[in-house]
Amino acid sequence: MEGLLEISAPGVTKAVTLDRLCRERGIGAAEVVAFGDMPNDLAVLLYAGAGYAMANAHQRVLSAAEHRTLSNDEDGVAVVLENLLG
Helix, strand or coil, X not given: CCCCCCCCCCCCCHHHHHHHHHHXXXXXXXXXXXXECCHHHHHHHHHCXXXXXXXXXXXXXXXXXXXXXXXXXXXXXXHHHHHHXX
């Protein structure tokens, strides 16, 4: 049996924390690139100006993310960052 259990306080998400960090540094959400593969990443992927689902992501993430990249095993994060940073 497979499963995932995550527990956090109401209203606490990766996006809430990232937004707080960005605001402290004067960074807008449009400047953020985020990567995710599981439903707990949905909020941050939707927050980011560019949210990328990994190729091997959960179906809910693949459906929600604006962008896709290669799988974790194919270094999908590195591929996107190399393209973005030249």
